[in-house]
Amino acid sequence: MTPTIEELVHALTLEEKAGLCSGQDFWRTKAVQRLGIPAMMVSDGPHGLRAQRPGATDHNDSVEAVCYPAGCAAAASFDPTLTRRMGAAVARHARSAGVGVVLGPAINIKRSPLCGRNFEYYSEDPFLAGELAAGFIQGVQSEGVGACPKHFAANNQETRRMTADSRIDERTLQEIYLPAFETAVRDGEPWTLMCSYNRLNGVYASENPFLLTETLRDRWGFGGFTMSDWGAVNDRVAGVAAGLDLEMPGSEGVNDARIVAAVRSGQLDEAVLDKAVGRILNIVLRAADEAARRPAAYDAPASHALAVELAKESAVLLQNLGALPLRDWQKVTYIGAFAAQPRFQGGGSSHVNTHGAVSALEAARRSRRKLRYVEAFPADRDQRDESAFLQAVTAAEESDVAVIFAGLPEMFESEGADRRHMRLPDCQNNLIARVAAVQKNTVVVLHAGAPVECPWAEDVSAVLCMYLAGEGVGEAADALLWGEANPAGRLPETWPVRLEQTPCYLDFPGDGVTADYREGVYVGYRWYDARHLPVRWPFGHGMSYTGFVYRDAALDQTTLEEDGTATLRVTVKNSGALRGAEVVQLYVSDATGTPTPGGRVPQVLRGFQKVWLEPGQECEVRFALTARDLAHYSAELHDWYAAPGRYELRLGHSSRDIRATVPLEYRTARRLPLTVDENTPLGILLADDRTAPLVRQVLEQNRQAADNGGGDGLMPPDAMAQMLDAMPLRGLANFGGAQAAQAMDTLLPLLRQALQS
């Protein structure tokens, strides 16, 4: 009979148990042969397999694999069914390579466009990132391989990433940096999860009980095992106690010995170690079982076809004044080395060893398109060559359309380093401006893992953003440019006009020791919307070669009760002549007027659905809403809270293109806690329906105090109202004499009573 996990743990020696909590080598857990416990292999990554080649001595020598769109591009699909398919495809390859757990998805929030690893991450918005992550995880695990969402948590920069301390207030952490992980865990049920390198509010993520136990297991119900990012362990014994199960890649026994010593000295409870070992064994045995039951099913050509399909769905048409799609009869010139050597993935641990990439130029040749090509600038550096420029400008002038393939060279963005600015190489900006000056039908195709400043945006006709689209990049660009595919991606992040306008411009990446998240919850569109800042292209934006109309937006009930659900419906119609996709986005805006510590965010994404429609076809899109969709995180309650009152449900094509707004009334008896003393401002008491009647009554009875405290008619009415609003309760005594002072003394206990009931 197969032993249970408990029996196995019981049968292990202390040394074996400590040993199982760290890797055998760079990619494998340890085996315990005498008990039939196998080793398990883990491999990156989030958009294609990076498994060490069998027999290779270099751990970066990996098998050949298909490279799918990187996180930045996959997120632009706005479609969790696609990240699911991608996850399943990566997992099929992983299984055939003997890999038990795939190290992805990478789901940290894009706090600044400069983070060097943004190309791997999904979004500036936690809701979008969470939904896409859950899709990826479900896809991976549907194939009997484990997923590993990473890097938990608040790992939003590469500068000093192994020691930086992310300082974040409670509300911001809960509202912005944790929810994507929560959705990943609750809806994806990943087998494993990877902690990040950095510290969070002073404590390393690898030894953080708040993250690894209280939040992950106690609150979210995570049932898998946790592993360290590679080399993220600081104090191993503290890590085990905090809930970090597996150290990777292992410390050649040094930390195992520390664990043993800590148990022997009584510093670490052996029961805690047993639990960690049990969690690891559970997954290791599950992976072995799945591998034994399922035949290998990796199909390289089908995977490449999927990579092309995903790249098509992920590209975002940012602008189109008419130059796209290209037509067969036009004289077209392709300019820029990215046409021949596209950049389609990022550098670092997610790098896939692929030979399957096809350039746009090669795709055009295969499709027998007639065009001219001028290289004009290199793809790997900022280098200007005047004669090559002249050649490009002349060719553009002689053509009907100029298509410039631009982007960030590899040296501009990578894991391990943040970008220093948000610009394309100067040579590219310069050439785009010069081509646009002679050719009104100029199209720019961008290859970048994150937003870049586009100073020429108003001078060109069209901009197509491929992000880092994986090996399908060229075939997808070809189909999209020539109208054989209809652009369907949406921006998972705001494209700012200038770096100086970004939310954490003054604080990123911090002083090298701490990173203060001073912008709070105002990340991405939350910031630009609150400040009414112009942006180059807003969150959620993306165009199509067809158009869509929205009608009949309505709720099934206009009032939502605390435990209820309201359903919002809207009909969307493809009003153009081509098949296309609309991403219906739902933003919720709190119009209750209730003061919110830390400020109220103008609107937040709470739903999205991508629908493909034939010309003239329409469909109904539905969103189910509960109180949590209206809520913000209250640091006073340590919980999510929605105030009673009016909310606006905004349905739109993007965060700045709202097509229908539906009001919703929310009813709840729940109120934020309020403590009252003689210094509580009257305004606060008058704004709260529990205290307002009592205060109003006392003010009526003590008009003199109210008049004196409120400016006594010497000021404009608004200023007077504000004076009264600011007057502390003791103002009754300060301005109203003995009788008012007595009234205040009686009022205080009554107010406290009213707040308790």
Ligand code: BGC
């Ligand atoms: C990265 C992880 C990756 C690991 C293994 C680390 O440097 O941060 O994302 O999974 O290496 O390659």
